[in-house]
Amino acid sequence: MKDAVVVGGGIAGLTAAWRLRDLDTILLESEPCVGGRIRSFERDGHWVSVGAHMFPGRGSFLWELLDELRLERARIHGSLLGIAYRRKIVTGGHAETFPFRLPLSPAARISFVRAGLRIRRDAARYTELARRAEGETESDVRRRLLGFLDDRTWAEYVGPVHPQVEAIFRATANRLTAEPDEVAAGCMVALFAHVWSTGGVELGFNLRNGPSSLPSELARRLGEQVVTGAQVVEVAREAGSVRVRYLRRGREEEVSARCAIVATPAPVARRIVLDLPAETAAALDAIVYGPFVVAGILTDATTAWDDVYSVLTVDSSFNMLFNHSDAGGALMVYGGAGRARRLLAMSDDEIASTVTADLHELYPEAHVREVIVQRWENAIPFAAPGRARVQAALERGVDDTVFFAGDYVGEWTHMESAALTAAEAAAAVRARVDAPLAVS
Ligand SMILES: Cc1cc2nc3c(=O)[nH]c(=O)nc-3n(C[C@H](O)[C@H](O)[C@H](O)COP(=O)(O)OP(=O)(O)OC[C@H]3O[C@@H](n4cnc5c(N)ncnc54)[C@H](O)[C@@H]3O)c2cc1C
Structure with a gap:
């Protein structure tokens, strides 16, 4: 035995x-x-990922494991905080400035600022709760965090917002493979806290070899x-x-x-x-899972997205775009939840042409050489x-x-x-x- x-x-x-x-x-x-759900391939000197790709930093369990295995990390240099809306791509800078830099109506800006202040406050609370007190185990912290804003959905928590802001929040929830009326408010606040790097360990690294x-x-x-x-x-x-x-x-x-x-x-x-x-x-x-449809996209190198790593794409067939190589070359896009369900109904060729057309809306200069489609029916378990x-x-x-x-x-x-x-x-x-x- x-x-x-x-x-x-x-x-x-x-x-x-x-x-x-x-x-x-x-x-x-x-x-x-x-x-x-970690899946990457080697193509023409680039790695192309259709699964997990961002690794946490120093102090995390995985950091130690990578050290133990002597696997080389690569710090992500491009901005992790980008939003594309109505063909305008806004990257970098403070999250608080986004309502004023995105092409939103005046009413939407006010709605975004109001909701943003509340999210900011609760993300800070989440960060506080994430701190492990002396004598506490990982499990103690985990249970406390899971209990945070666990009694309502994100849609209930945020209440009525301007439709343009609603579209931004929907694209954000799709990142968790959820819709705003499915995911627990605490789970979404955690996402904001992680993206703003105020909570948990920052997901700021790739692996050199994929x-x-x-x-x-x-x-x-x-x-x-x-x-x-x-x-x-x-x-x-x-x-x-x-x-x-x-x-x-x-x-x-x-x-x-x-x-x-x-x-x-x-x-x-x-x-x-x-x-x-x-x-x-x-x-x-x-445990509730939602779907992702992912496309790994090989392009001819361009400097267009040199300083960009990840962009929330609010009005595309996909809701996230990632740039995996400094000079372009290997991109990844995915659509989660409802976006994924629409893409899942298509053939791989239809998915490839749909995401390529939407990529060209954002980056007309992108010359796409190959699109690798990956369907994840159970991509991420989100907290309901x-x-x-x-x-x-x-x-x-x-x-x-x-x-x-x-x-x-x-x-x-x-x-x-x-x-x-x-x-x-x-x-x-x-x-x-x-x-x-x-x-x-
Ligand atoms: C597109 C995408 C992007 C992501 N990006 C990130 C990211 O940037 N950073 C991050 O930290 N996380 C990311 N994630 C999440 C991350 O991939 C997962 O949280 C993590 O890989 C889950 O690991 P796991 O071992 O729990 O499950 P899995 O990776 O799902 O492993 C389960 C394994 O069990 C096997 N299996 C299933 N049934 C059986 C059976 N009957 N018998 C034997 N074996 C079986 C499966 O084949 C699989 O290999 C992403 C996920 C996706 C889909």
Whole structure:
């Protein structure tokens, strides 16, 4: 019997397996390669990403992991604070100046300033709540943050605003794969706090060789402890251990272990773990995901966006544009929530021509050479009102035998939360494995 089985080879599963590499463990990943929602390719000397790309800074868990693996970071130089509206691209400067620099009507400017003052105040409150007091655990902070403005949607919180401002907030909510009437107010305030870099750890870094170099390096070092093309169909608890059934190369295989870390998205965890307690099943069911349609775009280099890294695109088919290389060359755009649902109804060619046309509205000089389309039906788990109530059940796992890890277990659903919750699950497994076996 193995010490642990890890299900899922995204950053959560790989982090868990890495932390337990001295034990007898195996990681089972259904896809032919690891990485999950971190996905980038090499093209003509550029990396093109269609998944996660911005890494947190010093003091974060991932910073330490990158150091340990000796992976080279690249600081993001361009502005992270851009908004494009009615063909005008406003970047850099203080967020407070945006209502006056964007082409808004006078009434919209007033509406934007009013809402902005309130968001600013609550983003500062969020930042205060994010500070860990002495003796507190990550889990304590997480639960406090999840409870912040968790009783209402963003639309209810912000109330009626001018339609031009509503369009800006909708594009912002789409970044979380949500619409304003779906996402909890606290989750949106957290996004503003992160973007303004007043809260949490700043997402200010790329990896020199592209985001996928992180999962690839972890898998390389873990060697035979990682098995790809292994789709787990069942995790059954029996007599203080787990039996995991999976399909590989058309055959059914089975492995037993003392514990399992299930590091798949929540709906998969809900489906494959048998006999879940009602509270755990309800907690997994409460996790809401929205879609992204992403396009990785290769262009001929231009200096047009040299000083820009990310732009909120308010009136395009996509709501975000990212510039992944200093001199142009590799861009990424995505549409979330309703925008994604409209794009999902199209063929890849239609998506490519739609986003290219919208890109030309913003940057007429862009010469597009290739568009790589990626559909993420379950892209990001965003917090809907009431999300805080299920946190304890997610963190508890089941019977000290099955533990859950992944971005959805965290408060801020990004790579950092995925890795942190995996490290916590790995610590729980280690405590269990180190404990003497119960003798009946
Ligand atoms: C377009 C996009 C942009 C993003 N940008 C950022 C960003 O800039 N910064 C950031 O921090 N985060 C970003 N994110 C979020 C980030 O990608 C995720 O939070 C993080 O990668 C989640 O990691 P995970 O390991 O929890 O889940 P996943 O990456 O989803 O990993 C789960 C793994 O489980 C596997 N699996 C599923 N079912 C089974 C099964 N039955 N058996 C075996 N294996 C299975 C999957 O194939 C997958 O590999 C972005 C996400 C998207 C989609």
